[in-house]
Amino acid sequence: MASLSTTSLSFKAPSTRISQVLKKGSSFQSVTFGRFTSSTSKSLRLQISCAAKAETVQKVSDIVKEQLALTADTPLTAESKFTALGADSLDTVEIVMALEEKFNISVEESDAQNITTIQEAADLIEDLVQKKPAA
Amino acid sequence: MQRSLSMGLTSLLPLKLPSRMETHLWYIRPDEVKCASLLKHYSQLLSPTEKDRVLQMRGDELKKNALLARTLVRTTIARYQTNSEVDPRSLMFKKNKYGKPEVDWQNYNNCNNPPLHFNISHTDSLIACGVTVHVPVGIDVENKERKIKHDVLAFAERFYSADEVKFLSTILDPEVQRKEFIKLWTLKEAYVKALGKGFSAAPFNTFTIQSKVGTEGCYNLCKTSEMTISSLEKTEKCYEEWRFALLELADSHYGAICTEDDQAGGGGPMRVIIRKTIPFVEDELISESKLL
Numbered sequence: 001m002a003s004l005s006t007t008s009l010s011f012k013a014p015s016t017r018i019s020q021v022l023k024k025g026s027s028f029q030s031v032t033f034g035r036f037t038s039s040t041s042k043s044l045r046l047q048i049s050c051a052a053k054a055e056t057v058q059k060v061s062d063i064v065k066e067q068l069a070l071t072a073d074t075p076l077t078a079e080s081k082f083t084a085l086g087a088d089s090l091d092t093v094e095i096v097m098a099l100e101e102k103f104n105i106s107v108e109e110s111d112a113q114n115i116t117t118i119q120e121a122a123d124l125i126e127d128l129v130q131k132k133p134a135a
Numbered sequence: 136m137q138r139s140l141s142m143g144l145t146s147l148l149p150l151k152l153p154s155r156m157e158t159h160l161w162y163i164r165p166d167e168v169k170c171a172s173l174l175k176h177y178s179q180l181l182s183p184t185e186k187d188r189v190l191q192m193r194g195d196e197l198k199k200n201a202l203l204a205r206t207l208v209r210t211t212i213a214r215y216q217t218n219s220e221v222d223p224r225s226l227m228f229k230k231n232k233y234g235k236p237e238v239d240w241q242n243y244n245n246c247n248n249p250p251l252h253f254n255i256s257h258t259d260s261l262i263a264c265g266v267t268v269h270v271p272v273g274i275d276v277e278n279k280e281r282k283i284k285h286d287v288l289a290f291a292e293r294f295y296s297a298d299e300v301k302f303l304s305t306i307l308d309p310e311v312q313r314k315e316f317i318k319l320w321t322l323k324e325a326y327v328k329a330l331g332k333g334f335s336a337a338p339f340n341t342f343t344i345q346s347k348v349g350t351e352g353c354y355n356l357c358k359t360s361e362m363t364i365s366s367l368e369k370t371e372k373c374y375e376e377w378r379f380a381l382l383e384l385a386d387s388h389y390g391a392i393c394t395e396d397d398q399a400g401g402g403g404p405m406r407v408i409i410r411k412t413i414p415f416v417e418d419e420l421i422s423e424s425k426l427l
Contacts, residue, residue, distance in 0.1 A: 067284060074193055086197045088258065089324060090277070094284050097293060109294075113334045 056122040063098045064118060067091055078119040095121070103129060144176070144415045147223070150214045152251065152268050157406045158392050160274070161211045162263040162384055165200050168413055174199065176415065177206040180224050196259070204262050208255055210414040211264045212238060215251060235331035254328050261388050270395040273328030275321040276388050279314065287316045295319065296343040298357075319344060321391035322354060322379055329377065329393040344379065353404055354379035380405045 057078050065076065068085050076085070082092055096112045099105070099121060105128040115121045153159045168174065178186065181202070189201040209223035229239040238251060255264045256276045265274040283290060287309070291300045299319055306312040322344045327337050347353040356377045380392045394405060409421040 076193075080193070081191070084191050084193055084197070086192070086194070086259065090281070090320060093294060094290075097285055097290065109338045109340075110335045 053122075053126065056126055057118060059102060060099065060118050060121045060125065063102060064095055064121075067095050067098060076118070078122070079117055081117050083116070099125060105129060105132065144173075145417075147210055147214050147414065148418065149216065149220065152215050153266060153408070154406075155269055155397075156403065157267070157408060158272060158380070158394055159266040160263060160382070160384075160390065160392065160407055160409045161207060161266070161412050162261055162276075162390075162409070163203055163207050163412055163414075164261055164385065165196075165203055166260065168199075168203060173413075173416065174202060177202055180209050181205050182227075200257060200259065200262065204255060204257050206414055207262055207264045207412070208253065210412075211266060212251065212253060215266065231331055233331060233333040233336070235328070235333075256324075256328075256390075258388065261385060263384070263390055265392055267394050270397050271329050271331055273325040273330070273393045274390060275324035275328065276384065276390045277317050277321050278388055279317065279383075280387070281317060283313060283316065287313055291316060294339045295323075296340050298343040298345065302345065318381055318389050318391070321389050322381060322393070325379065325391040325393035326356060326377060329395060354381065378405045380407050382407060382409070384409070385411070 061076055061078075064070070064080075064082065064085065064087075065074070068082075068087055068091060070076070070085065074085070082095070087095070092115070093112070096107050096115070100107055103125050105125060107124065107128070111124055115124060150159075178189075181189070185205045189198050189205070192198045192201045206223075208228075209226050212226055213221045213223040227239040227241065228236050230236055236253075236255075238253070250269050252267045252270065252272050253264060254272050254274045255262070256274045257263070258276055258278050258281075260278060261276055263274055263276045265272045288300065288304055291303050295303075303312055303316060303319075306315055323339055323342070326342070326344065327334055327339075330337055342356060342358045344354050344356055347355050356379070376396050376398075378394050378396045382390045382392070384390045392405065392407060411419045411421055
């Protein structure tokens with residue numbers, strides 16, 4: 001999962017990375033990607049299915065920035081720890097509530113306590129959104 | 136160079152340990168510590184790991200507060216050495232199996248190490264450290280004026296116990312309601328931290344903290360019995376072995392303290408001795424207790 005995360009998040013040189021991975025993955029195509037067309041966007045989506053989409057990470061970052069009243073120039077990455085940004089336990093709980101409202105999910109208290117970074121929050125959200133029964 | 140270190144810096148005054156019935160509460164106000172050379176002196180007390188953690192904080196203010204928090208813990212504990220003076224730099228810490236920090240006395244050979252427990256809490260404008268002997272302690276401080284971004288009752292319904300929601304919903308003034316919400320938060324946090332088993336061991340909605348009827352400043356812990364949670368009648372067991380104190384600190388913060396009552400202390404309310412400090416500069420005894 002670690003290598004997938006790195007691949008999915010390193011958007012600095014996406015085309016080279018993706019084409020490399022696709023080349024590597026070509027032998028697996030019949031197994032892993034067999035059901036899907038090998039269009040770039042669909043393969044990209046599969047490859048990052050184990051790590052949250054950048055869009056989710058961005059939404060989580062926005063909520064965190066708002067809750068912690070961070071200035072625009074505060075350096076913030078997916079790996080930023082809430083505590084390093086100045087969040088205390090009350091902030092973390094408020095962030096979880098805001099995420100529940102934004103994504104229309106319900107977070108178990110035990111899961112909520114394990115969220116320490118923006119990436120972890122985004123991963124959990126995507127997991128819960130996927131598991132939701134169709135509305 | 137020597138002048139900046141020796142200028143105005145006093146050594147840490149040694150103190151007697153708290154008695155079994157007491158909690159000592161020390162606090163520091165970051166806005167009162169501005170001197171760069173003093174901060175540099177503090178940073179020299181920290182272990183390499185602690186220094187790394189301070190540097191990981193994003194922003195100068197957060198870094199300073201993280202530095203002050205570690206300084207407060209080290210200097211506070213170092214004051215209570217009964218035999219010989221202890222260099223705050225030499226203290227070592229470990230975590231219990233749930234992640235709660237404790238003093239690691241392994242580098243002290245004598246068996247007379249005080250059975251000292253501590254717990255720390257910080258907000259951006261106040262950092263506090265509670266100290267007890269023999270029994271675990273948990274503390275939590277919050278700014279009285281802290282605004283909750285969500286509706287207070289919605290928040291309580293999501294996280295607090297049913298009785299606490301009931302209590303809060305009877306309060307009509309939103310300001311008073313917000314303040315009571317925060318007081319409850321600090322009390323609940325203090326309990327979970329005293330328990331020292333992580334938040335999953337005591338989810339907030341499984342216990343109620345309420346004022347003891349007919350007493351001032353005394354609180355009770357009651358837990359909803361898990362066995363009967365599905366039945367219409369919930370039995371609640373009140374736990375006498377946890378004591379609480381709720382204080383006002385520096386006119387700006389609520390501070391809650393929770394300690395285990397090991398019965399050897401003889402029962403009775405917790406006695407709290409509050410001191411404000413700027414380590415190596417000045418200590419101020421605030422009052423015996425200012426219970427809410």
